[in-house]
């Protein structure tokens with residue numbers, strides 16, 4: 001199914017996977033609603049998308065902020081008339097021994113990785129139900145299915161995001177709404193480094209690999225749903 005003229009809302013669009021996905025979908029003429037906290041990066045992404053001949057609205061704020069999420073969904077509907085897909089991609093990690101995790105770190109990971117996903121689903125789904133179709137894609141991680149020493153906070157947030165997604169899938173399939181989850185291994189983004197293209201990340205997946213995978217999920221025919229997609233670089237054991 002073509003994404004041309006579809007409205008796709010992407011969180012965490014200012015860099016990494018979200019940014020690459022936005023550019024790929026713009027090249028396929030999707031209308032984009034782009035969310036992140038970094039205004040300068042979103043403005044330059046919007047300009048690049050417009051050069052490609054596509055439309056983008058940007059929304060600067062945190063995915064854990066309920067009123068911001070409500071306004072973003074309402075403004076997207078006003079600009080584009082509907083929301084065909086939401087890609088809940090915003091996320092970050094804190095890797096520490098459980099005894100060293102600060103309460104603020106715990107809260108901010110859960111606000112972004114779990115509550116942000118919940119809020120965008122809650123606000124978008126009623127509109128998708130009215131349309132009788134829609135697609136939620138939640139970018140989790142392979143650590144939604146495995147844990148490691150130092151991963152109690154990040155892994156538990158991704159398990160929670162995944163469990164939420166699996167239950168949601170059971171709720172909304174009858175309404176024609178697809179729920180897909182992407183479980184990825186290591187990706188060369190700002191997640192593990194201050195730069196994309198860090199030589200230490202040369203064997204990781206690229207953000208373009210991830211964009212291609214997510215675009216493939218979005219473009220499945222109407223009667224097909226890719227419920228789960230697990231993806232790794234060949235250099236990483238799983």
Ligand SMILES: NC(=O)c1ccc[n+]([C@@H]2O[C@H](COP(=O)([O-])OP(=O)(O)OC[C@H]3O[C@@H](n4cnc5c(N)ncnc54)[C@H](OP(=O)(O)O)[C@@H]3O)[C@@H](O)[C@H]2O)c1
Nearest residue numbers: 012014015016017037038062063091141186187189190191
């Ligand atoms: N890189 C990996 O190895 C890897 C592996 C598995 C899964 N993932 C998952 O992939 C997703 C994307 O990460 P990435 O690798 O592309 O990392 P990234 O390059 O650091 O990008 C993260 C994006 O999330 C946004 N973001 C973070 N907190 C936010 C908040 N509270 N509100 C709104 N936007 C927020 C950031 O924008 P601002 O800072 O401008 O807000 C940025 O656009 C995450 O969910 C991550 O858990 C990554």
